[in-house]
Amino acid sequence: MLLDFDPSDDLATVSDGMETVTLLRRGSTPGSGGTVINRALRRAISAAEAAINTSGDVHKNVPSDGQHTAATVVWHLPVAELPVAPRLGDVILDSDGQRWTIVEIKCATLGVRWRCDTKNVAVAFGLDDTISVLKAVGTAGSSGSSESTWRTWQIGVRARIQPIAATITSSAETAATTMSYRIFVAENLDVDHTCCIRGPDGTIYTITRTIGAERIGELQVIEVQRTRSGSGQ
Numbered sequence: 001m002l003l004d005f006d007p008s009d010d011l012a013t014v015s016d017g018m019e020t021v022t023l024l025r026r027g028s029t030p031g032s033g034g035t036v037i038n039r040a041l042r043r044a045i046s047a048a049e050a051a052i053n054t055s056g057d058v059h060k061n062v063p064s065d066g067q068h069t070a071a072t073v074v075w076h077l078p079v080a081e082l083p084v085a086p087r088l089g090d091v092i093l094d095s096d097g098q099r100w101t102i103v104e105i106k107c108a109t110l111g112v113r114w115r116c117d118t119k120n121v122a123v124a125f126g127l128d129d130t131i132s133v134l135k136a137v138g139t140a141g142s143s144g145s146s147e148s149t150w151r152t153w154q155i156g157v158r159a160r161i162q163p164i165a166a167t168i169t170s171s172a173e174t175a176a177t178t179m180s181y182r183i184f185v186a187e188n189l190d191v192d193h194t195c196c197i198r199g200p201d202g203t204i205y206t207i208t209r210t211i212g213a214e215r216i217g218e219l220q221v222i223e224v225q226r227t228r229s230g231s232g233q
Contacts, residue, residue, distance in 0.1 A: 017041065019095050021075070023082065026089035026216075034093065041076040042094070045117075071124035073100060077114040079107075086114055089216040091187070098122070099158075099186060103217040119217050122158040122186040127219075131159045132198040133189055153195070158186035161199060176229050181205065183222040197224055 022034040092100040100118035108115045132155045136148040165180040197205040205224035212220050
């Protein structure tokens with residue numbers, strides 16, 4: 001007896017719990033729509049599997065305490081809905097709005113689905129703050145001079161704000177403390193000298209430099225400062 005087998009129906013016929021997700025291409029414009037995939041399948045990865053998969057790559061290792069497996073998931077994406085292969089660094093946005101960065105890709109089941117090993121860096125690295133990015137917009141002043149106002153560019157960015165140093169300056173007239181911080185963010189932000197960061201409590205941070213935006217599965221780090229005068233303003 002001959003059995004008909006169509007591997008293109010693999011996910012739909014043998015798997016429960018399909019999920020609609022969006023694939024965001026690495027380097028795409030913030031807020032762009034991405035590619036909607038209706039039949040994605042999420043599979044948890046065990047601690048043993050995670051240890052094997054990351055044993056030779058220190059950049060994929062994440063903290064333990066239960067975060068190791070919670071931050072690592074395998075996604076199966078049907079080629080029928082995604083004919084152009086996903087790439088390392090692309091992000092799968094799940095139905096709960098969580099971001100999963102693709103760190104490894106394989107073509108599986110006779111080439112009809114993409115197996116994507118992913119990391120949720122917000123969970124892996126404890127990004128428990130939410131920040132906004134502001135951009136300066138030039139306007140003409142009353143005297144014809146150029147002035148800047150701030151507009152919100154991105155909101156709801158998962159982050160962790162970590163103080164690193166305090167510099168105190170003083171003179172006969174005034175004293176000030178400049179605090180330096182590192183802000184670890186879940187998604188790469190194309191920030192420059194026209195941007196600043198607003199913390200969850202409304203604090204405004206001046207950006208001094210950024211680090212690591214090209215490291216797939218790792219965190220971009222934004223170094224910032226804020227200055228307080230002796231009066232606390």
